[in-house]
Amino acid sequence: MSESPLLRFDQVGIHLGGREILSPTSFEVARGEFVCIIGPSGCGKTTLLRAAAGFLQPSGGAALRHGKPITGPSREVAFVFQDYGRALLPWRTVAGNISLALEAAGVPAQQRPDRIAKVLDTVGLGAHATKFPAQLSGGMQQRVQIARCLAQEPELMMMDEPFGALDAMTGESLQDEVSRLVRSTGLTVLFVTHDLEEAIYLSDRVIALRANPTADKPSLAAMVEVKIARPRDQLLTKEHPEFLRLRRELYGFLGHH
Amino acid sequence: MSSAVLQNGTRIRATTESVAVLVCLLALWWLASHLQWVSKVFLPTPEATLESLVQGLSTGELAGFTWDTVVRMLLGWLLASAIGTALGALIGASATARTWIAPTLEFLRPLPASAVMPLAISLFGLSGGMVLSVVAFGAMWPVLLATVHGLASVHVRLREVATALQLSRTAFVFKIGLPNALPDILAGMRLSMTVSLIVAVVGEMIASQSGLGQAILLAARSFRASELFAGIVLLGAIGFVSNALLALLEHQFLKWQRTG
Amino acid sequence: MRTWPTLLRPWVFPLLLLALLEAAARWLVPGSDALAPPSQALQAFGKALSASGDESVLQATAFTLSSAALGLLLGAALGVTLGLVLGLSRRAAAMGFLSIEVLRPVPSVALIPLAMLVFGFGYRMEISVVAFATFWPLLILTQAAARQVEPQLLEVAHALGLSAWARTTQIVLPAMVPRLFIALRLGVSFALVVAVTVEIAANPSGMGYAMMIAQQSLAPDLMLAWLAWIGLVGFAINALTLRLQRAIAHRMGEPHTGVAP
Numbered sequence: 022m023s024e025s026p027l028l029r030f031d032q033v034g035i036h037l038g039g040r041e042i043l044s045p046t047s048f049e050v051a052r053g054e055f056v057c058i059i060g061p062s063g064c065g066k067t068t069l070l071r072a073a074a075g076f077l078q079p080s081g082g083a084a085l086r087h088g089k090p091i092t093g094p095s096r097e098v099a100f101v102f103q104d105y106g107r108a109l110l111p112w113r114t115v116a117g118n119i120s121l122a123l124e125a126a127g128v129p130a131q132q133r134p135d136r137i138a139k140v141l142d143t144v145g146l147g148a149h150a151t152k153f154p155a156q157l158s159g160g161m162q163q164r165v166q167i168a169r170c171l172a173q174e175p176e177l178m179m180m181d182e183p184f185g186a187l188d189a190m191t192g193e194s195l196q197d198e199v200s201r202l203v204r205s206t207g208l209t210v211l212f213v214t215h216d217l218e219e220a221i222y223l224s225d226r227v228i229a230l231r232a233n234p235t236a237d238k239p240s241l242a243a244m245v246e247v248k249i250a251r252p253r254d255q256l257l258t259k260e261h262p263e264f265l266r267l268r269r270e271l272y273g274f275l276g277h278h
Numbered sequence: 279m280s281s282a283v284l285q286n287g288t289r290i291r292a293t294t295e296s297v298a299v300l301v302c303l304l305a306l307w308w309l310a311s312h313l314q315w316v317s318k319v320f321l322p323t324p325e326a327t328l329e330s331l332v333q334g335l336s337t338g339e340l341a342g343f344t345w346d347t348v349v350r351m352l353l354g355w356l357l358a359s360a361i362g363t364a365l366g367a368l369i370g371a372s373a374t375a376r377t378w379i380a381p382t383l384e385f386l387r388p389l390p391a392s393a394v395m396p397l398a399i400s401l402f403g404l405s406g407g408m409v410l411s412v413v414a415f416g417a418m419w420p421v422l423l424a425t426v427h428g429l430a431s432v433h434v435r436l437r438e439v440a441t442a443l444q445l446s447r448t449a450f451v452f453k454i455g456l457p458n459a460l461p462d463i464l465a466g467m468r469l470s471m472t473v474s475l476i477v478a479v480v481g482e483m484i485a486s487q488s489g490l491g492q493a494i495l496l497a498a499r500s501f502r503a504s505e506l507f508a509g510i511v512l513l514g515a516i517g518f519v520s521n522a523l524l525a526l527l528e529h530q531f532l533k534w535q536r537t538g
Numbered sequence: 539m540r541t542w543p544t545l546l547r548p549w550v551f552p553l554l555l556l557a558l559l560e561a562a563a564r565w566l567v568p569g570s571d572a573l574a575p576p577s578q579a580l581q582a583f584g585k586a587l588s589a590s591g592d593e594s595v596l597q598a599t600a601f602t603l604s605s606a607a608l609g610l611l612l613g614a615a616l617g618v619t620l621g622l623v624l625g626l627s628r629r630a631a632a633m634g635f636l637s638i639e640v641l642r643p644v645p646s647v648a649l650i651p652l653a654m655l656v657f658g659f660g661y662r663m664e665i666s667v668v669a670f671a672t673f674w675p676l677l678i679l680t681q682a683a684a685r686q687v688e689p690q691l692l693e694v695a696h697a698l699g700l701s702a703w704a705r706t707t708q709i710v711l712p713a714m715v716p717r718l719f720i721a722l723r724l725g726v727s728f729a730l731v732v733a734v735t736v737e738i739a740a741n742p743s744g745m746g747y748a749m750m751i752a753q754q755s756l757a758p759d760l761m762l763a764w765l766a767w768i769g770l771v772g773f774a775i776n777a778l779t780l781r782l783q784r785a786i787a788h789r790m791g792e793p794h795t796g797v798a799p
Contacts, residue, residue, distance in 0.1 A: 076438065093441075100442045107435035112457045112534045121453065125443035153534050173443070292632035300637045320656045381548030382555075388772040390731040392738045393746070396753035396761050400572035472645070479647045480739045491647075495740075498651030506655065510648045517643030 025088055027052045027177060027209050028073060032082035035068055042068050044234035045082055046241045050211065052176075055203060057212045057220035060230035061275055065240060066213045067181055069230070073211055074100050074179045086177070096126055099170035101180040105163040109154045115141070115165050116150040122172040136172060143202065144168045160191035167199070171206070178203075180212045184219070193255050196223060204251065217275055221247055221267050222258060229274035242274045322504035330508040340493070344512050347478055347489040350406070351516070354413030355474040359467050362418040363456075366425025370459070371451045376430055383423060391416025391473050392480045399485070409481030416477045417470040424466025428459020461535065464528045471520050479513065490516075574759035583763035595748075599771060602744035605661055606733035609668025610725050616669070617676030618718070624677070625684025626710065638677070646671035646732055650740050660743065664736045671732040672725045679721035683714045716787045723779040730772050745771070 026049035035043040042065040050056050058066045071077050072084055075094040084091045086098075094100075102108040109118050119137045128136065141147045144164040154162050163183060170178055180199075184192035200223060203210055214220050220227050229243040249263050258264055304324060310316055311323040322330075334340025369375045369383075395412050402408035432455055440450045456463075482491030494509035556576045563575040574582075587595050624631040649667050657663040687710050695705040737746025749764035 074442070076441070094444060096444055098442070100438070102435055102438070104435060107433050108439050110436070110454065110457070112460070122443055124453070125445045125449065155534070292629075292635075295629075295633045296636040299633045300640060303637055320652075378547065378551050382552045385552070385769065385773055388727050388731070388776050389769050390734045390738070390746075392735045393749070393765055393768055395738055396749050397572060397765070400753055400756075400758060400761070476645050476647050476735070479645060480735060483647075483650070483739050494648065494651045498655040501655070503655070506651055510644060510652065513648040514641070514644035517645055518639075521643060 026050060027054075027086065028211070029085045029088070030069075030073070030082070031085065033069075033072065033079040033084050034081035035065065035072060035077070036080040037068065037077075041234060043072075043230075044239040044241075046230075046239070047082075048228060048241070048244060050209060052209055053207050054226060055200075055210045055212065055224045056226045056228060057214060057224035058228045058230060059214060059217060059220045059271070059275060060242070061232050062215070064230040064232040066230050070179050070181055070211060070213050074098050076100075096173055097175050098177045098179060099173045099175035101163075101166055101170055101178065101183045103182040103185050105159070105166045105183075105186070106154070108166050109162060109169075111154055114151050114153055115146060115157070118154070118165055119169050119172050122169045126173065140168045140172045143171065144198065158191075159187050160195060163187065163195060164198070167202075171202070176209060178208050178210050180210065182214055183212075185215070192219070197255065199223070200251070200253065215275070217268060217271055218259065221249075221264055221271070222253060222255075227267070227271060229271055231274070243271065245271060319501055319503060322507050326504035327507040327511065330502075330504040331511060334505070334508055340490075340508065340512065343488065343490045343493045343509075344516070346487075347475075347482065347491065347513075348516060350410060350413060350478040350482075350487075350489060351471070351474045351520070354410055354478060355417055355467075355471050357410075357414035358417035358470050358474065359421050361414065362421030362466070362470070363425050363463060365418075366422040366459075366463075367429065367451055367456060369422075370426040370429030371447060371455060373430075376426065380426070383426065387419065387423065391419070391477050395481065395484060404485040404487075406485075406487050409478065409485055409487055412481055413474050413477045417474040420466040420469035420473065421463060422466075424462040424469075425456075425459055428462035429455045431462075432458045461532055464524075464531060468521065468524045468528065471524055472517070475513070475517055475520070570758065571756050572758055574762050576762065578759040579762040579766065582757065582759040583767065586760065586763070595767070598743070598745050598748045599767075601661075602730070602733050602737065602746070603771070603775075605664040605744070606668055606726075606729040608661075609665040609733065610672050610729040612665065612669035613672030613729070614676050614722065614725055617673045618680045618721075621677045621680025622684055625681040626706065631681065642674050647735065647739060650736055654740055659741055664733055664741050664744070667736050668729050668732045672729050675728060676721055676725050679724070680714075680718065683717035683721065684710065686717065687713045712790070716783075716790050719783045719786045723776075723783045726779045727772070727776050730775060734768060 028050040030046055030048050032045040032047050033043065034041065034045040046069070058069060060066050068077070072079055073091070075091045075098065086095075110121065113121070116134075116137050119140060120133055123133045123136060137150070138147065141150055144167060146161060146164055146168065149157065149161065154165065157165070167183070183199075184195055187195065196219060199210075202208070212220070212223060224247050227243075227245050227247060228241070229245070230240050231238055231242045234240040245267060247263075247267060249258060249261060307321075308324050311318065311321045311326075331340070369379055392412065394415055398408045398412045398415075402411060429451070436454055436458070437450075440454055445453065478489065479491035481487060482489040483495045486492055490509050490513055494506050494513075497503075497506040497509060559573070560575045560577060563570065563573040563578075567573055583595070589595070620634075624634055646667055649670055650663075653663040653666045657666065691709050691713055692705070695709045700708065733744065734746040737744040738750055741747060745764060745768050749761055749768065752758075752760035752764055
């Protein structure tokens with residue numbers, strides 16, 4: 022049973038500021054897949070994510086969602102930014118911030134409290150609905166952002182190094198939470214990270230990009246399936262032989278030449 | 279526990295010393311006027327000033343003038359805040375508008391608010407309406423400029439969130455732009471109030487409109503120093519109270535800035 | 539690299555407004571006492587420039603600028619000195635707190651009749667009002683500047699065993715200079731505004747008065763010309779002082795933020 026891919030990049034190239042950030046790259050993402058994009062800094066992974074979200078147009082090739090060209094952002098595509106502090110409204114409470122997504126979608130006022138409560142419970146912030154972002158820890162703020170994205174009821178969630186600004190322990194617990202969420206909602210996720218272990222741990226497939234693409238060394242360096250069973254565990258999975266093998270295979274693509 | 283007592287002790291000492299300095303200044307005033315270091319024509323005694331104050335307020339005359347000035351100041355300030363925020367939102371909401379209009383705003387910024395008074399006199403004559411229009415026009419600029427700045431300073435991340443959520447431009451202005459600008463707008467409104475008082479007083483002086491401005495001008499012309507000083511005291515009181523009230527309001531509205 | 543379009547862009551909007559005013563004053567309300575076409579205003583100003591005596595442009599501008607400058611000198615001298623004392627001594631600041639809070643809210647325009655009473659019309663009256671008006675912001679800003687000297691610099695002074703005098707002159711004052719110049723720049727702009735306001739309200743000299751006279755003589759072209767001239771002079775002076783402030787900041791090693799407070 023082949024379903025048309027949710028997202029398809031067909032020889033998408035991106036030029037910014039006179040430089041070629043991304044050489045013509047092709048790949049597909051199927052519904053329900055968790056795909057991680059890794060690479061050294063400057064390889065264009067954030068740029069690729071933004072193009073997929075509709076924030077910028079490719080300079081060449083076509084970026085398609087459900088077979089149709091992506092012309093701009095859409096409510097079907099949620100975006101989680103790395104700097105959560107800047108992405109939340111400091112003058113609104115946690116509930117108020119979630120409400121923003123519902124207001125933007127035109128959800129009637131009576132329906133909002135229930136949906137806000139539900140999505141807050143999903144990320145475990147039910148008790149903090151009336152707090153302001155400044156009163157929360159970094160991990161909790163990022164959860165608020167994720168909750169706001171979930172409130173959009175998107176089909177596709179883009180995440181741009183969402184745990185990069187958090188300490189390792191908070192990052193790991195959020196990794197597991199996101200994995201759990203994605204499994205229960207069936208969301209499709211495109212996740213950018215510079216952390217190789219995080220990428221393998223979370224994803225069904227890892228895409229590795231190169232910086233400074235040339236004709237014989239294009240942006241797309243490797244695309245590898247992660248065939249490790251779910252649910253995964255922070256300790257056990259990271260000792261799994263397949264995990265270690267993938268780690269060895271992909272290590273070189275992070276720019277450690 | 280003892281450190282708290284120590285802190286309280288220091289605070290009590292600071293307050294007492296502060297009051298003492300003020301009392302010393304008052305004593306200096308008393309001496310200067312009684313010993314005629316400065317002629318009584320220019321410097322009335324503190325008691326004479328107090329007497330003029332009490333008399334003026336009890337007969338209702340000074341109270342009436344104070345009321346007139348306060349109403350003029352407040353009305354002008356309200357108009358200025360409303361128009362300033364609205365215009366500022368219109369200009370600030372569009373990056374294109376900002377690029378084309380901002381340089382002109384910067385040029386107009388250093389102009390004295392009272393400078394349009396002659397133009398207003400030509401248009402409206404010497405009337406209360408003329409003064410009010412100049413007050414509103416002059417006091418509008420701090421709020422307008424603050425609103426434009428506040429809207430322009432919305433962080434790019436929030437703009438991207440708005441784009442991702444597909445917020446309409448109006449929704450962006452009301453849900454993100456203006457709240458972001460609120461601290462700036464409130465500060466602008468405080469400045470506006472100072473400008474309002476000044477222009478109201480100048481307007482009363484020029485256009486002979488009933489109020490403290492006219493009252494102190496007439497007092498000076500008739501060499502009634504104690505009445506002049508009483509009027510100055512009242513104007514200082516208006517400035518003090520209006521600023522204190524606005525500071526309180528600002529404190530209330532910006533509670534979220536101090537959490538965490 | 540500023541291209542032609544970028545250099546010309548700030549002028550488009552104001553030129554548009556001027557063109558609108560020209561059209562409205564010429565064809566909508568010709569012969570109005572209030573609105574005059576900018577072209578006529580330019581002509582009237584040209585005539586005034588060549589005039590001499592009390593009504594000459596040079597005289598009036600010089601009057602306003604000099605009284606603003608002298609008033610600022612007086613206000614700044616007092617304000618900076620007191621600000622230094624209050625900034626460097628917590629105790630002095632606490633002692634002066636109440637008196638400052640009581641005297642500061644008095645609007646400077648309230649002193650115009652008093653200054654008139656004491657000095658009559660002319661220079662001294664305007665200088666005294668400008669001095670009073672500029673005293674307060676300079677006091678507050680200097681106090682803040684003194685307080686904001688990097689505490690580490692003060693620790694260095696202490697470690698080097700510098701006397702209070704040496705500490706003040708060698709460390710505190712130089713560290714304050716950039717902020718002091720910001721305060722002075724704001725003071726210059728404020729002094730000009732107050733000076734013009736005094737002339738509009740009472741003093742029969744200077745640019746503000748010239749504008750009032752133009753209005754009273756039902757000469758809207760001259761009135762508009764004076765308004766524009768006042769704006770221009772203010773803008774030019776502010777731009778000059780901003781350059782000076784930036785040059786000082788650069789000389790004193792402050793990073794160039796490019797943001798005017």
